[in-house]
Amino acid sequence: MSSHQHQHDPNHVQKQPNRPKIKDVLGSVVVIMVPLPAQGHLNQLLELAHLVASYGVPVHYVGSASHNRQAKLRSHVPLLSTPSNIRFHDFPTPPFLSPAPSPNSPYKFPSHLQPAFDATVSLRGPIASLVRSLSSGSRRVVVVHDYLMASVVQDAASVPNAEIYVFNTVSALTLCWYMWESTGMAPPPEVELDIAELISSKGFPSFLHSITDEFLKFVASQNEFQKFSSGSIYNTCRVIEGHYVDLYASATANDTATKYWAIGPFNPVKVPEKTSRRSAHVCMEWLDKQAPSSVIYVSFGTATVLRDEQIREIAIGLERSGQKFIWVLREADKADIFSGGEARKIELPQGFEEMVETRDLGVVVRDWAPQLEILGHPATCVFLSHCGWNSCMESISMGMPILAWPMHSDQPRNAVLITRVLKIGLIVKDWMNQDDVVKSSTIEGAVKALMASEEGEQMRKRAAELGAAVRGSMDEGGVSRAELDSFISHISR
Structure with missing residues (x-):
């Protein structure tokens, strides 16, 4: 367990x-x-x-x-x-x-x-x-x-x-x-x-x-x-x-x-159980089939735009980590999300999605995802996040440790709270190097450090204890x- x-x-x-x-x-x-x-x-x-x-x-x-x-x-x-x-x-x-x-x-x-x-x-x-x-x-x-x-x-x-x-x-x-x-x-x-x-x-x-x-x-x-x-x-x-x-x-x-x-x-x-009323999103059906604490959830919120080069590095890093994942890969919200117009199709490396599906490595979600339900699912064990405050609070309340990749605004300070004060996560991207592309090897290493190391185990334990205390509050x-x-x-x- x-x-x-x-x-x-x-x-x-x-x-x-x-x-x-x-x-x-x-x-x-x-x-x-x-x-x-x-x-x-x-x-x-x-x-x-x-x-x-x-x-x-x-x-x-x-x-x-x-x-x-x-x-x-x-x-x-x-x-x-x-x-x-x-x-x-x-x-x-x-x-x-x-x-x-x-x-x-x-x-x-x-x-x-x-x-x-x-x-x-x-x-x-x-x-x-x-x-x-x-x-x-x-x-x-x-x-x-x-x-x-x-x-x-x-x-x-x-x-x-x-x-x-x-x-x-x-x-x-x-x-x-x-x-x-x-x-x-x-x-x-x-x-x-x-x-x-x-x-x-x-x-x-x-x-x-x-x-x-x-x-x-x-x-x-x-x-x-x-x-x-x-x-x-x-x-x-x-x-x-x-x-x-x-x-x-x-x-x-x-x-x-x-x-x-x-x-x-x-x-x-308290998120809905499998047997009760909850979203029928395809990623939830996939999560139900996964082993406990085996999946990393990747989402950078509703306002983050990543360059194609960075998206390729994330894809390679996730594949090489050997860990199963749910990756929400959708375009950032427009000021009016119902205004229509052609949205940018975010490109992944050729054959990546087919490979992921064939090897049952994970799910790439191109639309809205039920984040709180994913974070509260027994199969999920790590959140790779931009550290928006909404995402931080949802992750903490579900007992989920965070791989912190802050982008702007309050997010760098939230990442400090997560990694240095609460000690329930690791920094993936150094805020001092905002313009650098994070390499796949760095992403792979961060995922393995939190999911498959003694230090990561301690962080996951602290996150679980903090989550229980927050829910009890x-x-x-x-x-x-x-x-x-x-x-x-x-x-x-």
């Missing part, structure tokens, strides 16, 4: 949370969720919407028609179990460009999504109208917005019975890192020495090196509106990085007694459940 196998124990039943008895005092508190229109952001706030709605609180999820459709289409929570008190509002946005992502772009950052971000300015009026209309029939209107959507919810600050809460879509370590880096503050003495040295050194590229100037201006345009926030919500767990949650909270506390809640993981922590009496109870009690006070 593998070191993370206990997570699939059929005798383990996730406890039903003991909800606080607040419905009698709830009155008519309503929540509005305002996500940034990019998959990792849409998904997290929809998952939070499900958690809030499970307490009987009505939730209004707002965005353009295409982005709301995208969020629903890719939701981990089956539509049949969607609470009836989540309502989607399709607000009109002006037409925006939706260019195909370019593998030859000088940036790994998905700059092709910028037109969709810029178009969100048009949501300000409809959101203000929604807040006002709900406020007239509600005791309190609670607006939870993505950090990068602060400007579009600013009018809620002038509604007497409305409150605004910011959702931070990144890890607490990343928030601390950015704060220390941007202010020139030295990390406090209790921060791990090698992390403090990384933060203080000029050797690790700054956050500004991993985003575009255009996106930096967009971020800056949101900053002045954070002053309206009554509190912050994180998709993280104190079991994972409570130390950094507290450090960030204490460093950013102000005179208004801002509150902080580490509510994660937002994603479901969502049970009755668990630390994340207590934080969620606290948030619901606070907004319904």
Whole structure:
């Protein structure tokens, strides 16, 4: 039995949370969720919407028609179990460009999504109208917005019975890192020495090196509106990085007694069993036939574009590793994923897919894949990932170690958290050499190190133990459940 196998124990039943008895005092508190229109952001706030709605609180999820459709289409929570008190509002946005992502772009950052971000300015009026209309029939209107959507919810600050809460879509370590880096503050003495040295050194590229100037201006345009926030919500767990949650909270506390809640993981922590309702994706059928802890899952998220040369090296490295794999190889999302047009067909070495199928080495998935179900499957044992925060939280909550290949934004900091703080993974690509192609021999070596070495076994064991602790945090009496109870009690006070 593998070191993370206990997570699939059929005798383990996730406890039903003991909800606080607040419905009698709830009155008519309503929540509005305002996500940034990019998959990792849409998904997290929809998952939070499900958690809030499970307490009987009505939730209004707002965005353009295409982005709301995208969020629903890719939701981990089956539509049949969607609470009836989540309502989607399709607000009109002006037409925006939706260019195909370019593998030859000088940036790994998905700059092709910028037109969709810029178009969100048009949501300000409809959101203000929604807040006002709900406020007239509600005791309190609670607006939870993505950090990068602060400007579009600013009018809620002038509604007497409305409150605004910011959702931070990144890890607490990343928030601390950015704060220390941007202010020139030295990390406090209790921060791990090698992390403090990384933060203080000029050797690790700054956050500004991993985003575009255009996106930096967009971020800056949101900053002045954070002053309206009554509190912050994180998709993280104190079991994972409570130390950094507290450090960030204490460093950013102000005179208004801002509150902080580490509510994660937002994603479901119990995935459907083979016998119960789950996706009938072809890769799940293939996984069911594989030995326990024998498969590596490869996915670089929804916004990563890799050059053909790099894809060839990954293919050769996976084949030579001798390990079975599921590789999600799809083009990065456009700003509007439903806008049509011919998508780039990502080329693999000639005959590779036929060879993989003939030798039953793995599955190459060219479309959307049920990532959480794959990570929670007994046959899966390693995740080769770009370290987007969504993927990190899903992997950690399923007890899965990570081969870290960060691309841009917060991902390099998340990779440090995974490999140096939590010690549940290995770096595949050195962030200092962003433009280099990672050779097949490096990929092969990293896979073997995590799947077939004593050091890898220790990491897999730590990942399994951390996953069990994180899943337990969502049970009755668990630390994340207590934080969620606290948030619901606070907004319904």
